[in-house]
Amino acid sequence: MDYRYKVDYPLIAKRIKTARKLAGLTQEQLAEKIDISTNAVAKLENNLMTISLQTLVNIANVLHMDINDLLCEEHPAEDKTSQDAFLSGLVHSLSPAEKAFVIHMINGMKRYQPDE
Template sequence: MAKNINVDTKSIGQRIREEREKLNLTREEFAEIIDLSDYYVGQLERGERQMSLPVLINVANCLHVSLDYLIFGKSPNNEYYVHDSVSNYSTLNSSKNAEINSLLEKCSPKELDLIIKFIKVILPYLGTN
């Protein structure tokens, strides 16, 4: 016999909002990345809607968090995720550091903000987390 499980959509939505804000993404930017309307994302963040499993997976990947964390508020085995971990940037060899710094020095503050957002968005698709 199946056991009924209550899903706490408000807590899930709160975690989605917190993680989105950690990435400095607006609701509109986040919605565009995961191919949903910002209205629907707002409903999810307020706990007014439940999402399908594919949407939940897409949200978790975009936010760099586990499904366990989104659903239950905890990560299995205390795993770390991109926004929690210490940057590996300092471990790159010095020639790569110099090349990256040289490129970034040529950017305006607005371009740097865009680069930061871009990096945060593509990381889950690179298999680095």
């Protein structure tokens, strides 16, 4: 039988490692935040250990990511880069006032033209 969804542990491991680095966290910091050992985080990221659903949920929460960006090979945002996925999750967790501030900052950066 051909299933639509498959668990691709090597891909999940790679995405966790990339998202952790984008978040600026060490393996030790991530481990502390999700209450597992640093050794376990290293094993997860190197695909030497499978991840439990609860640990996956904890990682997605700490990294402000949609769990689908860690799990699914195909989802509505299949063209997202790891940076896009991280930013999407981060923005999703902001309050309306924080989102307005971020939009204001981005618009300001887009208008800024340094002397060339």
